[in-house]
Amino acid sequence: MSRVSALWRSWHDYEVSVVKTAVIQFPGSNCDGDALHAARLTLDPNAQFVWHTEAGLPSGTELVFVPGGFSYGDHLRSGAIAARSPIMGAIKAHAERGGFVLGVCNGFQVLTEAGLLPGALGRNRDLHFTCKPVHLRVENTATAFTSAYSQGQTIEIPIAHGEGNYYADAETVARLEGEGRVVFRYLDNPNGSLNDIAGIVNERGNVLGMMPHPERAVEALLGGEDGRGVFQSLQGALVK
Amino acid sequence: MTQPTPKPQSLRPQAATFGLSEGEYDLLVSSINREPNALEAAIVGAMWSEHCGYKNSRPLFSAFPTTGPQVLQGPGENAGVVDIGEGWGVAFKMESHNHPSAVEPVQGAATGVGGILRDIFAMGARPFAVLDSLRFGNPDSPRTRFLVNGVVEGIAHYGNAIGVPTVGGEVTFHPSYQENPLVNVMALGLLRHEDLATGTMGEVGNQIIYVGSKTGRDGLGGAVFASADLSEASQADRPAVQVGDPFMEKLLLEATLEAIESGVVAGVQDMGAAGLVSSTCEMAYRAGLGITMDLDKVPTRESGMVPMELCLSESQERMILVPVPGREQELYDLLDKWELDVVNIGQVESHNNYRLTWKGEVVCDLPVALLNEAPKYTREGVESPDIKAARERDLSGVPQPGDCGAVLLELLSHPTIASKRPIFQRFDHQVMTNTVVVPGAADAAVMRVKGSGMGVAATSDCNPRFVQLDPYTGAAAAVAEAARNLACVGATPLAITDNLNFGNPHRPEVYYQLQQSVQGIADACRALNTPVTGGNVSLYNQYTQGDERVAIHPTPTIGMVGVLPDISRRATLGLKAAGQTLYLLGEHADSIGASQYLESLHGLEAGRVPPLDLVLEQKVIDGTLALIRAGLTDTAHDCAEGGLAVALAEMAMAGSIGLSVTLDVPAEVRTDALLFGEAHSRVVVAVQDADATENKLRELGVPFVRLGESGGDALTVAAPARGLHLSVNLAALTLAYESPLVGILG
Numbered sequence: 001m002s003r004v005s006a007l008w009r010s011w012h013d014y015e016v017s018v019v020k021t022a023v024i025q026f027p028g029s030n031c032d033g034d035a036l037h038a039a040r041l042t043l044d045p046n047a048q049f050v051w052h053t054e055a056g057l058p059s060g061t062e063l064v065f066v067p068g069g070f071s072y073g074d075h076l077r078s079g080a081i082a083a084r085s086p087i088m089g090a091i092k093a094h095a096e097r098g099g100f101v102l103g104v105c106n107g108f109q110v111l112t113e114a115g116l117l118p119g120a121l122g123r124n125r126d127l128h129f130t131c132k133p134v135h136l137r138v139e140n141t142a143t144a145f146t147s148a149y150s151q152g153q154t155i156e157i158p159i160a161h162g163e164g165n166y167y168a169d170a171e172t173v174a175r176l177e178g179e180g181r182v183v184f185r186y187l188d189n190p191n192g193s194l195n196d197i198a199g200i201v202n203e204r205g206n207v208l209g210m211m212p213h214p215e216r217a218v219e220a221l222l223g224g225e226d227g228r229g230v231f232q233s234l235q236g237a238l239v240k
Numbered sequence: 241m242t243q244p245t246p247k248p249q250s251l252r253p254q255a256a257t258f259g260l261s262e263g264e265y266d267l268l269v270s271s272i273n274r275e276p277n278a279l280e281a282a283i284v285g286a287m288w289s290e291h292c293g294y295k296n297s298r299p300l301f302s303a304f305p306t307t308g309p310q311v312l313q314g315p316g317e318n319a320g321v322v323d324i325g326e327g328w329g330v331a332f333k334m335e336s337h338n339h340p341s342a343v344e345p346v347q348g349a350a351t352g353v354g355g356i357l358r359d360i361f362a363m364g365a366r367p368f369a370v371l372d373s374l375r376f377g378n379p380d381s382p383r384t385r386f387l388v389n390g391v392v393e394g395i396a397h398y399g400n401a402i403g404v405p406t407v408g409g410e411v412t413f414h415p416s417y418q419e420n421p422l423v424n425v426m427a428l429g430l431l432r433h434e435d436l437a438t439g440t441m442g443e444v445g446n447q448i449i450y451v452g453s454k455t456g457r458d459g460l461g462g463a464v465f466a467s468a469d470l471s472e473a474s475q476a477d478r479p480a481v482q483v484g485d486p487f488m489e490k491l492l493l494e495a496t497l498e499a500i501e502s503g504v505v506a507g508v509q510d511m512g513a514a515g516l517v518s519s520t521c522e523m524a525y526r527a528g529l530g531i532t533m534d535l536d537k538v539p540t541r542e543s544g545m546v547p548m549e550l551c552l553s554e555s556q557e558r559m560i561l562v563p564v565p566g567r568e569q570e571l572y573d574l575l576d577k578w579e580l581d582v583v584n585i586g587q588v589e590s591h592n593n594y595r596l597t598w599k600g601e602v603v604c605d606l607p608v609a610l611l612n613e614a615p616k617y618t619r620e621g622v623e624s625p626d627i628k629a630a631r632e633r634d635l636s637g638v639p640q641p642g643d644c645g646a647v648l649l650e651l652l653s654h655p656t657i658a659s660k661r662p663i664f665q666r667f668d669h670q671v672m673t674n675t676v677v678v679p680g681a682a683d684a685a686v687m688r689v690k691g692s693g694m695g696v697a698a699t700s701d702c703n704p705r706f707v708q709l710d711p712y713t714g715a716a717a718a719v720a721e722a723a724r725n726l727a728c729v730g731a732t733p734l735a736i737t738d739n740l741n742f743g744n745p746h747r748p749e750v751y752y753q754l755q756q757s758v759q760g761i762a763d764a765c766r767a768l769n770t771p772v773t774g775g776n777v778s779l780y781n782q783y784t785q786g787d788e789r790v791a792i793h794p795t796p797t798i799g800m801v802g803v804l805p806d807i808s809r810r811a812t813l814g815l816k817a818a819g820q821t822l823y824l825l826g827e828h829a830d831s832i833g834a835s836q837y838l839e840s841l842h843g844l845e846a847g848r849v850p851p852l853d854l855v856l857e858q859k860v861i862d863g864t865l866a867l868i869r870a871g872l873t874d875t876a877h878d879c880a881e882g883g884l885a886v887a888l889a890e891m892a893m894a895g896s897i898g899l900s901v902t903l904d905v906p907a908e909v910r911t912d913a914l915l916f917g918e919a920h921s922r923v924v925v926a927v928q929d930a931d932a933t934e935n936k937l938r939e940l941g942v943p944f945v946r947l948g949e950s951g952g953d954a955l956t957v958a959a960p961a962r963g964l965h966l967s968v969n970l971a972a973l974t975l976a977y978e979s980p981l982v983g984i985l986g
Contacts, residue, residue, distance in 0.1 A: 027487070027491055027578065027579065028490050028491075030401075030403020030490065030671055031403070033672065033673075034671065034672060037690065038673070051577075068671075070400075070402075070487065070490075073401065073485070073486065073487025073488075073490075074487075075487070128666055129396050129400055129666050129667075129668070130666065131400075131664075131665055131666070131667060131668045131670065132665050160668040160671065162400070215673070216670050216673055221807070222670070222674075222675065222676060222688075
């Protein structure tokens with residue numbers, strides 16, 4: 001790996017269990033390094049980047065992490081162009097096989113654009129980008145992404161987005177709610193999302209999209225570790 | 241090669257349209273022994289503009305200390321670089337985008353961020369923090385609201401998208417910036433020593449590669465635009481403002497860093513002010529060689545562009561790369577991965593000229609040295625008698641306030657002092673997951689260096705009211721404040737970059753301010769061992785309306801970088817626990833001269849700036865660092881605008897813990913001076929172990945005063961001997977402090 005990328009690499013105290021992780025990089029991704037760092041710290045010391053033009057994922061990939069940022073500069077619509085890049089075919093196939101996919105912030109937008117998750121993310125209610133810690137309630141701990149939390153637990157995780165206003169038609173929202181697929185809900189809605197929705201899973205429960213950044217909350221040094229639960233849950237689900 | 245076709249007649253009468261004085265035009269003619277053509281005159285005008293050539297300011301810069309064991313790269317490159325240890329270096333620089341932001345605040349500020357980031361990654365450093373020093377006019381005016389909202393949107397648009405955290409800065413309001421806002425952007429980048437790149441053309445035969453956005457007509461003549469007074473007509477000069485594309489910049493950033501670390505480039509430079517010309521011309525100068533470039537090859541965004549436009553456009557997101565001979569194809573492949581357009585536009589030559597061809601003809605042929613060696617002007621500075629009178633004004637007749645609690649609330653709600661939360665929440669300050677101390681939490685931002693136990697701290701500071709009333713002391717105080725702010729988070733100050741914002745230097749009273757400020761910065765930097773590694777000069781921040789000329793307060797913004805050898809030993813300003821003892825390191829203020837209190841409560845910008853004792857300053861800095869590093873405190877805050885009372889209030893609000901202080905000071909010191917005076921070299925700390933703290937401070941010879949202790953839900957300051965009992969609850973303080981900027985931002 002290159003020296004500049006070493007900025008993201010060199011954390012010495014990797015935890016032991018290994019979940020094979022691929023972090024997808026699109027032109028304009030900017031939380032790719034953060035995602036890789038957090039994944040290496042909590043899940044997989046060998047987690048690696050996968051460039052968007054690749055047709056396939058590295059063999060044995062268990063978790064695909066679609067990171068935040070401004071893929072393709074948010075041109076057209078946020079996530080729209082990335083959702084049509086070559087690697088997405090492989091990610092869809094991975095999800096269909098039951099493989100895990102985690103989309104954070106722009107990654108969530110990409111997953112909705114790609115049809116892996118329902119609904120869409122519009123501009124924040126106040127039309128402004130907002131970066132601050134928010135409180136979330138864990139609504140469903142019976143998923144591979146949330147089992148390490150306790151039901152109804154309040155966690156603090158930062159948001160940093162201008163387009164996180166979750167919208168879906170009434171029927172879809174009712175279904176999400178009825179099936180327990182709203183896994184994270186804002187306590188103090190920062191962006192106007194319907195039903196205070198902060199994160200949802202697909203029907204099968206193996207694809208999670210969320211606007212808050214769990215990868216920014218895995219180290220006490222940076223102000224909190226409440227995001228670790230997402231990675232610990234995955235570890236529990238995958239490492240036998 | 242043939243000489244350019246000489247123009248039949250001299251362009252001397254039009255010299256001013258090229259940004260040249262008649263004297264400068266004559267100097268050009270005598271240097272090349274012929275009349276220049278219009279393109280050549282325009283190129284010389286741009287290169288000799290203040291923005292590129294520093295003709296008014298450079299002669300003063302010899303006063304600056306620029307060396308030290310910590311300096312890896314001093315002034316003269318795209319950015320300075322300091323060594324922070326363990327093989328890591330930090331590249332940093334500050335640059336202004338004042339004139340564009342006055343006309344088109346969103347794009348003006350956005351491209352300010354873009355420009356400084358290119359300077360950082362051109363050094364081979366990965367940008368990892370941005371700070372903004374912003375100055376606006378009257379907070380109640382519609383124009384100010386328009387500018388604040390536009391500038392904040394521009395910084396957010398660019399910084400958030402490219403993914404470099406905006407971690408700090410300052411925002412102040414004063415009527416002198418009503419027409420001329422200041423937008424100074426500082427960026428920091430992290431590099432391994434071996435990746436340090438330079439902006440050189442390398443050797444004869446090297447290719448000159450153009451990469452990034454195509455060239456358009458935007459930003460045409462920006463360097464000249466920025467080197468003249470603003471007027472009503474400037475509002476019509478929007479084409480001189482560039483438009484930014486953070487997505488393109490992100491691609492350029494990644495590609496450039498990958499190219500540098502792969503070892504395939506010999507030289508790198510961004511196209512900033514004066515575009516293609518200044519970048520290639522400076523690179524040639526550093527190599528001591530000439531170049532030939534074919535303007536027909538410059539990729540264009542619009543048809544029918546002429547050489548003048550191709551040369552001087554300031555279209556954003558463009559870089560010049562010089563490949564290592566024999567490795568050109570590797571560079572092309574790498575740039576292709578990032579989907580960037582690449583064009584070979586010329587080569588390095590053994591002659592010493594800057595030679596441009598267009599449609600098969602030589603259209604410019606000028607010595608590289610001539611372009612890079614702008615004439616220097618040393619002017620006569622004279623202090624304005626009005627300012628002198630304001631400074632010497634007798635303040636003994638200023639009435640003491642009856643209700644000091646009300647004064648404190650009024651100061652906390654002044655937009656210069658009030659919380660900047662509504663602004664920094666619009667900026668992604670956490671991307672890259674290095675931000676350990678977030679905006680508003682301490683006197684400086686702190687970023688960790690992954691893979692080491694170190695931290696990097698950064699701050700930007702200047703109190704323009706001090707500089708206005710006393711440019712020497714005020715500028716030195718900006719350096720001292722920056723160093724103190726770094727100490728308050730636990731960082732050893734390393735070096736500075738400066739952004740000198742002044743009015744029109746042709747006015748003797750403005751030149752005086754520049755001269756005195758430079759000397760003040762130089763002396764403070766020498767005393768505090770923080771060399772100058774680079775900077776930027778923005779003159780002509782002046783507005784002409786009819787016969788009236790309004791210059792900004794002189795504003796030499798200081799950007800300083802420091803290192804925390806062990807990031808676990810750091811401090812923030814919020815109180816952490818009740819029952820801790822509060823100390824003031826340094827000495828109590830004894831005057832209200834030049835204070836925000838005097839301006840806000842009495843409408844007076846007057847009085848002497850408190851004297852700055854750099855020996856005391858160093859002691860306070862050393863004392864603060866010693867307490868933090870010994871683990872005796874993790875709570876420190878310096879006293880600045882609003883004095884001791886505001887500092888205490890900020891510590892209480894940030895920690896949601898009250899405090900109680902008793903002041904025992906001789907009666908001849910005014911109560912308002914004690915509470916709101918702005919003496920330098922003061923830090924408040926909260927400690928658990930009072931005895932060990934006092935022993936440590938005595939051992940180091942640091943003067944200190946025991947103030948009181950933390951606890952309760954109010955800020956209480958008592959001075960029984962003088963009948964003072966100020967008590968305000970935290971909720972009232974917080975309401976006053978948090979609301980003002982919410983109202984200014986739309």
